[in-house]
Amino acid sequence: MLLRVTDLHKSFPGPDGPLPILRGIDLEMRAGETLALTGESGSGKSTLLHLVGGLDLPDSGTVALDGTDIGALDDAGRARLRRDQVGVVFQQFNLIPSLTVASNISFQARLGGTEDPVWTEALAHRMGLADQLAKYPEQLSGGQQQRVAIARTLAAKPRLILADEPTGNLDEATADRVLALMLELAAETDAGLLMVTHSQRLAARMGRELHLRAGRIA
């Protein structure tokens, strides 16, 4: 199993004590599966994504990636697992201003030692970024920057892609095209894709949909 989440609980401090956000989440994903995570604003979607990616730790419960319990790893082990297996696309693009678009796209793969120039170039073309490669992030539109962030994640060929509203800044037609491409590329690399979205239209195009309500999967 690519991802196995078991009885995950997470609270944050509130004015009257801990505020439970996730109250027993179970979830499994196989390689190549695509899953939409939906739910009202504040229902805990981003929190769950952070826990799955090892960016935060749960109060209780486990997250296992390819059979490895990430809670049992030390910080360095978790960082390595994140670098080698997990790709995240968050709402903040976190592009590096001093690097060209081309270098931004290959940055993560280079860090992990998995750079594949043929794959990276194909990605840039398929993302519609071929003419932007020599530019710097500040010279791109928001939607172009978002596509660079997505390409950078896919360039490293992660086993699991975690995406938080990855097409949130794109118009409907571009969002559809970019999601289609993400689904295609995930299928080509047999990666799992767990994507938070507020859009029913996009959720319907994923393999499965999980809806978070009151801290549980409804």
Ligand SMILES: Nc1ncnc2c1ncn2[C@@H]1O[C@H](COP(=O)(O)OP(=O)(O)OP(=O)(O)O)[C@@H](O)[C@H]1O
């Ligand atoms: N670090 C934190 N400290 C305290 N409260 C937090 C923290 N992170 C999230 N929360 C709270 O947890 C709840 C869930 O937040 P989360 O961002 O997971 O929701 P979401 O479903 O992703 O929302 P949205 O759709 O608006 O992005 C919110 O009430 C939020 O205020």
